[in-house]
Amino acid sequence: MNALILGASGLVGGNCLQHFKQQGWNCLGTHFGFETSETSFYNTLDPNDSNNVDIEGFNPDIIVHCGALTWVDYCEDHVEESYEKTVQSTINAVSIAKKFNAKFVYLSTDYVFDGAKGFYTETDDVNPLGVYAKHKLAAEQHIANNLTDYLICRITNVYGDEIRGKNFIARLSENMLKREPMELILPVDQYATPVNAADVARAIYQLSIAQGSGIYHLASTDYLNRVQLAERVYSYFGHEQVSIKAVNTAQLNQPAKRPLIGGMSAVKFNAEFPDFRWANVDDYLSVLKKRTSK
Numbered sequence: 415m416n417a418l419i420l421g422a423s424g425l426v427g428g429n430c431l432q433h434f435k436q437q438g439w440n441c442l443g444t445h446f447g448f449e450t451s452e453t454s455f456y457n458t459l460d461p462n463d464s465n466n467v468d469i470e471g472f473n474p475d476i477i478v479h480c481g482a483l484t485w486v487d488y489c490e491d492h493v494e495e496s497y498e499k500t501v502q503s504t505i506n507a508v509s510i511a512k513k514f515n516a517k518f519v520y521l522s523t524d525y526v527f528d529g530a531k532g533f534y535t536e537t538d539d540v541n542p543l544g545v546y547a548k549h550k551l552a553a554e555q556h557i558a559n560n561l562t563d564y565l566i567c568r569i570t571n572v573y574g575d576e577i578r579g580k581n582f583i584a585r586l587s588e589n590m591l592k593r594e595p596m597e598l599i600l601p602v603d604q605y606a607t608p609v610n611a612a613d614v615a616r617a618i619y620q621l622s623i624a625q626g627s628g629i630y631h632l633a634s635t636d637y638l639n640r641v642q643l644a645e646r647v648y649s650y651f652g653h654e655q656v657s658i659k660a661v662n663t664a665q666l667n668q669p670a671k672r673p674l675i676g677g678m679s680a681v682k683f684n685a686e687f688p689d690f691r692w693a694n695v696d697d698y699l700s701v702l703k704k705r706t707s708k
């Protein structure tokens with residue numbers, strides 16, 4: 415199986431690259447601005463960029479598209495850039511899938527919902543609140559309208575191993591390990607279902623070999639708000655100079671509206687893959703603790 419992973423220098427794409435390789439797939443992972451030893455340059459915004467790696471020669475059977483502008487507050491004031499990086503990049507990636515008759519996997523988000531309900535299932539009504547969310551939904555719709563063999567995997571609060579260590583748990587644990595003073599002001603009313611990127615990669619692999627298609631919500635058993643998530647990290651790596659202050663989202667004046675009671679139900683996936691075991695935040699933090707105390 416030839417797997418093209420667009421955005422393999424990032425959190426989800428990097429984990430896909432590692433897992434698919436371990437499973438014996440022939441992989442081509444790409445980066446855009448952040449070169450890694452295992453990736454090649456590809457710009458989804460310009461398929462004619464002369465620096466792009468040769469996708470024709472690779473002839474992908476499956477494309478996992480991980481690129482997007484994920485800075486939700488920035489997207490509110492940069493609507494065109496958000497459209498380009500999230501919607502147009504997907505339109506371009508879908509064209510590649512069509513050309514090679516490849517399966518297409520798209521990573522989407524619980525932000526397509528309004529956060530009134532939580533534990534969203536694949537059949538719940540969407541109602542995106544902000545620019546990023548609307549563009550993620552527009553990208554989903556383009557895929558569904560133009561391809562038949564596709565997977566839309568909705569995820570949220572992703573954590574795990576990544577080269578840049580930029581996800582919430584990685585950043586917090588690293589900063590706490592440095593034992594520097596930290597004051598965290600976090601929303602206590604934004605709930606989600608954190609998921610390990612390694613599990614997202616495993617789930618995509620399972621879905622792909624089972625020839626699954628359509629929308630799937632990927633989530634573990636954790637259901638935590640941001641304060642609880644930070645407290646979990648604190649319980650492993652905290653010290654006396656870390657303070658965690660809980661506030662309401664309204665007090666933060668964030669430019670983009672958030673779905674407050676977010677998070678996904680993975681009931682559909684779990685019913686189809688009853689042997690699949692999801693890690694939770696404690697599993698990951700225990701491993702991280704062992705690794706960092708060596």
Ligand SMILES: NC(=O)c1ccc[n+]([C@@H]2O[C@H](COP(=O)([O-])OP(=O)(O)OC[C@H]3O[C@@H](n4cnc5c(N)ncnc54)[C@H](OP(=O)(O)O)[C@@H]3O)[C@@H](O)[C@H]2O)c1
Pocket residue numbers: 420421422423424425426427444445446447448449456457458459479480481482484499503521522523524569570571572573
């Ligand atoms: N992380 C989460 O909590 C979360 C939650 C819900 C949904 N998602 C979705 O999951 C997907 C992956 O997220 P992530 O956290 O793994 O993001 P990430 O770590 O920021 O990775 C994004 C990847 O896309 C690449 N990229 C950016 N612009 C590109 C371009 N013009 N052409 C080609 N590649 C480009 C980046 O390359 P460089 O870094 O090399 O520039 C990077 O490899 C996104 O679609 C996101 O919306 C993530």
